[in-house]
Amino acid sequence: MTWAGTDVAALRLRADRRRRWGRVGLYASAIGFALVAAFPFSWAVITMFKQSSDLYVKANNPFWFNEAPTLEHVKYLFNQTNYLTFLRNTVVVGLAVTAITLVLALPVAYALARLRLRWGERMGIAIFLVYLIPSTLLFIPMTRVVNNFGLQESLWALIIVYPTITIPISAWLLMGFFKGIPMDIEEQALVDGQSRIGAITRVVLPLMFPGIVAVVVFAFTLSATEFIYALSFNKSSAVKTIAIGVPTELIRGDVFFWQSLQAAVILFVVPVALIFNAFLDRFITGFTMGAVKG
Amino acid sequence: MAVVEVRDLTKHFGDVVAVDGVDLKSEEGEFLVLLGPSGCGKTTLLRMIAGLEQPTLGEIFLGGENVIGLPPRARRVAMVFQSYALYPHMTVAGNIAFPLKSQGIAPEERSKKVAWAASLFGIDHLLSRRPRQLSGGERQRVALARALVREPTVFLLDEPLSNLDAKLRAAARDDLMEFQRGIGTTAIYVTHDQVEAMGMGDRIAVMNRGKIRQLGTPEEVYHHPADTFVATFLGSPPMNMLETSDFLFGFRPEQLLPDSLDHENGDRAPFTFHVNRVEYLGSERYLYGHIREHDETKVIAMLPATVSLPVEADRDHKFSVARAQIRFFDRDSGLKIPPRELP
C-alpha cells in the first residue's frame, strides 16, 4: 500500500534491515573495541601460566597450553623478587600523598569555592596552569633538589614531590564538590553557634565524602603509575614503586623473565580494574560536577 | 529596651545599594514582618541582623548592645532559612541538638532540651529519622525546634513557608503563629507574600529599593498607605490609581460599589464604570473595566458573593466610592497627601 506516494511496506523492510544491521554494527564495534583494549592483557594472562618449554618455541600455538599450565612463575614473582616490596611502597606513598594533598588542597578548594575573593577566578586558572607544567620538564632540577636534601633513594622523595601533581587537580575537583553544597547549611551552622572553621569541619566536610574519595583514588593512581620522578630519584630496589619496579627489575642482564613479568602486571591490574569498574559511575559524576561547576 | 534595633543601616554590593539607610526598632514579643518584592533588601537586612553580612554603614543593636563586627555565633539569634537548611548527615535529634552542642552544653542537659523542643512541635516520633525521610511540613517543624532550643532573643525567619505546598501553607502559618504567640519571643519574618504579611504581622515594614516605605500595623499599611508603592503593593488585586492634573488618588477594589446598593455613609464620589469583563470566582466577582470620567483608566472592582446584584458586561454602570475611603498621593513623589477635592 502507498501513503503519499511512498511504498510503506518496502520502507518498513528497509528500516528493519537497517536496524538489524545497526545492531550487528553495534555488537561488532563493541566486540572490536573490547578485543583491542584487552588483547595484550589476555596475552599476558596466558603467558604467566605457560611453561618456558612451551612458550619459547616459535612454532607453538601461543594461545594454547601445549604443556600444562604452571604456577611456578607466579611463585617466583612473590618469592624471588621484590614485587611485594614494590606493592607496599606504592601503598605507603599513596597514603602519605593522600594525606598531604587533602591537608593542602581542601582549604584552597574551599577558599576558591566559598570566600568571595577578588582574585578567585584567576587563582583557579593559575592552579590549573600549574598542573600543565609536566613532570618531564621539572624532573632534572627536581632530582637535584631531592639530592640536595638528601632524600634520594627513599620514599620521602616521592611523598614530597607527588603532591605537586595531585594538589592542582584535587583543588579543582574539590572546588566543584564544595560548590555543590548549599550555602544555607553553612550559614545555618554559623547562626547555630559555630565559627567558620567549626562550620566547615562539622557540617561541610562530612558532606564532602565523595570528593575526598575522588582525591584518594587520584593519589593512589598517581602513586602506582608515575614514572619519571620515581625513575630519576630511586635506583635501589627496596624503594621502588610498582610502576618502575616491574619494568626494571624482572630483567637479569639480557634475560627477560617474561612470565613473571606479565604475572606482575596482571596481579596488580585486574583487581584494581575490578574495583574501578564498580565505582565508575560515581567517578563520572564527580568529574562532570567539577567540570560543570568549576 | 528594644530587642532589635538598627540605625541608618546601609549595605552596598559594589555599585548596587541593597539596603539604604534603614531605621527600625522592634517591640517586645512582636511578630515583625519585612515585606517587599524581590530585590527590595529585606533578606539582606535580615542577614545583617544575623551577622551573615557586614553592613557598609550604620549600626545594629541586639538587646541594647552594639553587635557590629560580631559574627553570628556571638549574637544569640536563631534563624530559619527558606530551605530549612537541615543538616543532611545528622538525625533530627542531632539537628536540634546542634546549637546546644555548639554552645558546649552537657549531653544530659542537651537531651532534655531536645526532648522539650521536640514535644512542643509534636515531632518526638521523628527524632531518629534523617532529614531526607521527612515531609516538607515535618522539616519545617524540625527547623523551628532547632531554632527554639537555644532560647534566643530573637527569631529570624527568611520566607520559611514558600517551599511548602499551597494547601499546607495556611496550616503551617497557623502553627507558626500559635507557636510564636506561646513563646513570646520577638520574631522578624521576611516575605514577599503580602497575604502572609497581613495575616501574620503585628507590624509590617513595607520595603522597596532598600528603604522602608512604611512601618505599621496591617490596618495602617492597608488603609493608610504612606505612598503609592505601599498602596499598590498591598491588596490583591491592588489599589486602583487614577490621575488628575494635580494629584493621584486611589481606592481599593472592594470599595468601588454599585450605586444601586444601599449605602450607609452618604458622602460618595460617583464614577461611570464601564465594565468590560466579569470574573466569577465563587466567593467574589471581579469586574474589569475603566472609568469614563478619568481618561478611561483601567480599574478593577470586587463584589463579594453576598452582593447578588447582576452586573452586565460591555455596559456603563453607575458606581461610587465613599469619599472617606479615597486616598490621595502626590504626582511626583508618590507620597500621601491630605484629601483634596475631586474634579
Place this chain on the structure above:
Amino acid sequence: MTALAQDRRRYLTDHPGFLAGLFMSPAVLYILALVGFPFVLAIVYSFTDISTGNPQLDFVGWETFRRVIADPVFRQSLWNTFRFAVIANVLVVVFATALAEVLTRDFKGKWLVRFLILLPWVAPVSLATVTWLWTLDSIFSPVDWVLRQVGLITENMYWLGLPDLARTSVVAVQAWRVIPLAAVIVMAGLTAIPTEINDAVAVDGAGTWRRIFQVTIPLLAPIIAVAVLFGVILTISDMSVVYVLTRGGPTNSTQVLSTWAFIKGIEGGALGQGAAVALFLLPVLVGITAVVLRLARRREVM
C-alpha cells in the same frame, strides 16, 4: 579595652579575608617552592654547563642550547614529540567518539565490554606498556604468529625493531591507553545532548555515520576539546611508553623530548643539556593547546 572589643579580637578567625589567606597560603607556598622554584631552576640550568661531574652553576650563555640543537637526535625528538601527539590524538578523537556512542547504547554483555575497555586506562602506564612489549616481541609475538598462520607474512614484523614500525607502535600504544579516558569524557558530553536533537535527526532521516560527523561532533566540540587537551598533555608529557617499549630506539628513531632529556640528563649526567631539551616541551604543549582551543571554538555550536 571594653569587653566588646575583646570579644571582637576573639572572632578574628571568622573574618573572610583572614581565612582566605590562611587557607590558601600553605598550598600556594608549597606549589611555589616545589613547582615554581624547580621551573626557574630548569631555565637556569639550560644556561649553564652543569653536570653530575661538574656540579657548579657556571653561566655559559647560549652554548648549551647550541650544543643541544646541533644534535640531530634532538631534532628527531622534537619532531617525534609533535607528530606522535598529533597523530595519536586524532586517532583518539575518532575512536573515543565512536566508543562513546557504543557505550551509550544498551546491549547484552555491556558490563563486560565496559570492564575490558577500562583496562588500558586503569593499568599503570608502564605496566600496560610492559604487556605490549611482550605482545610485540620480535620473536614470540602472538600477533606475528596469527599473521603467519593466515599467510599474510612469512617473517616476523619486528614491531619495535624497525624505525617506521616502531614509531607506529608507539603512537598506537599511546592512543590505545588514552581512548578509554577520552571516551568517558565524551560520554559525559553525549548525555548532555538534548534527546530532541537526536530525535530530530532520526526524523530527518540521517544515518548513523552522517549523524556522528555532522551533528554529534560539532555539538560535542567543547567536550572533545577537553578530551583532546587531556590526551595531548598525557602524550606529550609521558616518557614511560617510549622508554619501556624502545628506549628511544632503534637508533633514536622513536626518541621524544622527554626520553631524550632523561637519557641525556639523568643517565648521561649532563644536567644542563637535559634541562634544555626538556624546556622545549613547553612551546610544543602551548602550541598544540592553542590550536586545539581555536579549532574547538570555531566548531562550537552550543
